[in-house]
Amino acid sequence: MIRPSRLVAAAAVLATAAAALVGCSAAPVAPSLSGDVFVHDPAYVHTDDGDYVYSTGNGQIGDGNIQIRRSDDEVSWEYVGEVWQTKPEWLSEAVPGVDNLWAPELYEHDGTWYLYYAASTFGSNRSVIALATNTTLDPDDPAYEWVDQGEVMASEGEDFNAIDPGIVEDAEGVPWMSFGSFWSGIRMVELEWPSGLRADDAEPLRLADRGLAENAIEAPYAVAHDGWFYLFASRGFCCKGVDSTYEIIVGRSRDVEGPYLDADGGALLDDGGTVVLTSDGSRVGPGGQSVSGGMLAFHYYDADADGIPTLGLLPITWTDGWPTVTD
Numbered sequence: 001m002i003r004p005s006r007l008v009a010a011a012a013v014l015a016t017a018a019a020a021l022v023g024c025s026a027a028p029v030a031p032s033l034s035g036d037v038f039v040h041d042p043a044y045v046h047t048d049d050g051d052y053v054y055s056t057g058n059g060q061i062g063d064g065n066i067q068i069r070r071s072d073d074e075v076s077w078e079y080v081g082e083v084w085q086t087k088p089e090w091l092s093e094a095v096p097g098v099d100n101l102w103a104p105e106l107y108e109h110d111g112t113w114y115l116y117y118a119a120s121t122f123g124s125n126r127s128v129i130a131l132a133t134n135t136t137l138d139p140d141d142p143a144y145e146w147v148d149q150g151e152v153m154a155s156e157g158e159d160f161n162a163i164d165p166g167i168v169e170d171a172e173g174v175p176w177m178s179f180g181s182f183w184s185g186i187r188m189v190e191l192e193w194p195s196g197l198r199a200d201d202a203e204p205l206r207l208a209d210r211g212l213a214e215n216a217i218e219a220p221y222a223v224a225h226d227g228w229f230y231l232f233a234s235r236g237f238c239c240k241g242v243d244s245t246y247e248i249i250v251g252r253s254r255d256v257e258g259p260y261l262d263a264d265g266g267a268l269l270d271d272g273g274t275v276v277l278t279s280d281g282s283r284v285g286p287g288g289q290s291v292s293g294g295m296l297a298f299h300y301y302d303a304d305a306d307g308i309p310t311l312g313l314l315p316i317t318w319t320d321g322w323p324t325v326t327d
Helices: 004-021 089-094
Strands: 043-047 050-055 067-071 076-082 102-109 112-119 128-134 147-154 166-169 175-179 186-190 205-208 217-225 228-235 247-253 274-277 283-292 295-302 308-319 322-325
Touching: 043 102, 043 295, 050 102, 089 128, 089 147, 102 166, 166 217, 175 217, 186 217, 205 217, 205 228, 217 283, 228 283, 247 322, 274 295, 274 322, 283 308
Parallel strands: 043 283, 247 283
Antiparallel strands: 043 050, 050 067, 067 076, 102 112, 112 128, 128 147, 166 175, 175 186, 186 205, 217 228, 228 247, 247 274, 283 295, 295 308, 308 322
């Protein structure tokens, strides 16, 4: 039996070949998604055994734990459960009143999957980024088990907010975690393998800041590409349904530690940022992004469905050293 993903791949090859015959290039085609796509803050990963989206939990389902969806073709998505049925007990002590867990990040290193996620309450920076590990993402694998590895960092009493983790490795294979929401903007700390925890207690680097009283920038996600590091972030306000103002911006740097500049040379530390995706038609407030397999994953608020947060997935095209996405 031919899998749908193979049919999609074959169609893409034929389209590219046809474009070449007429002397033009074909842009990647965005998949039309179906199934259970009601997600917030998607951590998307493309693997040889299927695609997964881990996302912010719902306090009324599975004790608010991180939710999991899977697809065989990047198109049709099914809900396959939560990471745990009960949150680790220490989270309630670290963050009193914590309900659902937020904004996960998935990263694979040397055969281990690292799941970073945030515990917080809305509007507070008494927050924690925590870690769990697994050897597989396949829930049907007998070895499948998410193991709690505890706290990565906390932000109570600090000038930053320890939520929205994103992982990238530098040219030497050293892992770094970007994070942040409002407060002093986007920050970064060095991690270490194989623990996946902080390498030291150094002051977090400063990567992006709007310099405004309401410093509406969050959800950083750094990507290495062609000798550059690209820092994606969500600018504006989420979580307001069709009134959300989220948009996805990007800057780049030769060094993972920055400085990150936009396409016009503006510094992300000075409210810079090249817009990658903004509201368009019924797709309102895109943000909470991640990147894998040449695809940009994000959520948006569907104006045709009463503002329900919905998964978006668009192919990235690199033009003159900058990422662009089109439907």
